[in-house]
Amino acid sequence: MQGDTTHRPPAYGQQMHETSAWRSFTRWLGRLSGSSPARAALLIFALTIGLFTSLLMMPWATASGSAPDFHDALFVATSAVTVTGLTPVNTAEHWSLAGEIVILVGIQVGGLGIITIAALLAISVTRHLGLRTRLVAQEGISTGKLGETGSLIKIVVIFSAVVELALALVLVPRLIALEGDVATGLWHGIFYSVSAFNNAGFVIHPEGLAGIDHDPLVLWTLMVGVFLGSLGFPVLLLLWRYRWHIKRWSLHTRLTVEVTLLLMIVGAVLYAVLEWNHADTLGQMSTGEKLQNSLFASVMMRSGGFSVVDNVMEHSETMLVTNALMFAGGGSASTAGGIKVTTIAVIFLAFLAEARGHEESTAHGRTIPAQAVRVAVSVVAMGATFVLLSTLALIIITGDDLERPLFESISAFATCGLTSGLTEELPPSGLYVLSALMFAGRIGIMTFAAALTIRHSRTRYRYPEARPIIG
Secondary structure (H helix, E strand, O other): OHHHHHOOOOHHHHHHHHHHHHHHHHHHHHHHHHOOHHHHHHHHHHHHHHHHHHHHOOHHHEOOOOOOOHHHHHHHHHHHHOOOOOOOOOHHHHEOHHHHHHHHHHHHHHHHOHHHHHHHHHHHHHOOOOHHHHHHHHHHOOOOOHHHHHHHHHHHHHHHHHHHHHHHHHHHHHHHHHHOOHHHHHHHHHHHHHHHHOOOOOOOOOOHHHHOOOOHHHHHHHHHHHHHHHHOHHHHHHHHHHOOOHHHOOHHHHHHHHHHHHHHHHHHHHHHHHHOOOOOOOOOOOHHHHHHHHHHHHHHHHHHOOOOOOHHHOOHHHHHHHHHHHHHOOOOOOOOOOOOHHHHHHHHHHHHHHHHOOOOEEEOOEEEOHHHHHHHHHHHHHHHHHHHHHHHHHHHHHOOOOHHHHHHHHHHHOOOOOOOOOHHHOOHHHHHHHHHHHHHHHHOHHHHHHHOOOOOOOOOOOOOOOOOOOO
């Protein structure tokens, strides 16, 4: 036997070492993902971003035929998978058709949710969802009830396909007529349909939407797509089941629809008032166009990312309103980002209950538990902390004033995609900062925090109460 081993090729030992290393790596991945569904969600998203980064690093992905810089490929891959829309390069000019297809697939994968796709694979193989897979899927698209996860996954895929197809059926003929080329109009129509419903905000016209922003049909189609995508799949599931029987809607659905409509109207009114006579934005438009573009801007502020005007040309007051709406975001478990509209609703209801002297928050005949209020406060606090640290880092990196770094940080965290033009000017270090912020914003603050928690333990004792002075 010893004679046999001495005649083995030198590479044999190396091969055994590599196999052992691979097994150790896979066991480590298994322990990491198995220890917490939140950690599994984080890991899957990170690996997916890595995959799309490697695809965009290929020479065939660029219009020039040369490999792009790593920081640009990583940033765009992160922006696509997190359905943000920020980009340091002009999408239409920098990437080839193959590169744009990679970006589109990244948007679709990110919009549906890597967790949803993983759960669908499990369904196709086992014909049922195991408990662990259900818990992992719950992290990506929480319904509040574990048993609804399987049905919600089906709704995610079916509804996404139906809505994107409907948007494409409207946009494709219109863009073919506007651009005068069948192939170009077909590709642009499909791309914008996916980008709109997934709240991605990627644009593949070299000049942005400037070439088609005069067409009401295109603008309203984009608005409808972004609005539906921002509601959240749990809300769409309830609307699909109960249609307009409002009494059968859950509290989450009611709060989401109410706050979404309220923010949309308030945003449109404020934008119109602040920019009505501004020559660089709405000033040169007719009254109808001003009203239409004000509503368009309001819808896009909360995660859509499309824009018919240059954001940096807006008044500082308008950018401040945009910051607030971007930070608010859309519905939970949606393609929108931000702290979510239900978080805002829960905090406002808690404030209202405190002002009235009530011990508990209520809405629509339901009591909101104190735990939900604590979670809402934690979400806002952690989100504000992420934005604060990112803004500080960008100010140090660029030497710029507060306005643009703050705007860009909130846009990245809320996966909105509106830009003040700062992203295109950032050095690699600044792009890495925003990439990390987009990743944290898309995974979700609470999921991200849970994924970084080493252990979950239950306290078996309770200290005596002591009330600090507040306010």
